[in-house]
Structure formats: C-alpha cells, structure tokens
Amino acid sequence: MTYEHPEAIVCPGGPLLIRGNHAVEDPDGVPHGTTRPVSAVCRCLKSGSLPWCDGTHKVLPKEQRPS
Secondary structure, three states: OOOOOOEEEEOOOOOEEEEOOEEEEOOOOOEEEEOOOEEEEOOOOOOOOOOEOOOHHHHOOHHHOOO
C-alpha cells in the first residue's frame, strides 16, 4: 500500500481530519490503513474506537478537550 501526502486539518477541540490515502497508528502502535476520502482521528484519546474519533470529545469538559 502506498501512502501519498495526505492533507491534515486540526479541528480545535476535536479530531484531526485526514484527507487522502493514509495509515494511522493506534495507541498500541498498530497501523490502521484507510482509503476513505476523509478520516477523523481522535486527539482526546477517549474514543471507544481508537484511533478513530467517535465524538466523545463533545461530552468532555472544555478544559479536557484537545486544543
């Protein structure tokens, strides 16, 4: 699998959006490849489906959300 240069967008208080063909490592170092047009990667580390964002950041107190 070849990974070109994906575009990354940081959403304040939320996930990292990645566009393009890419791989993301979970907290255990396991790579997860995807060819989705856009993937939301968790930055709060509270998601139930790491490394992907499941929206958990929305229910966290503001001071616990990623900046």
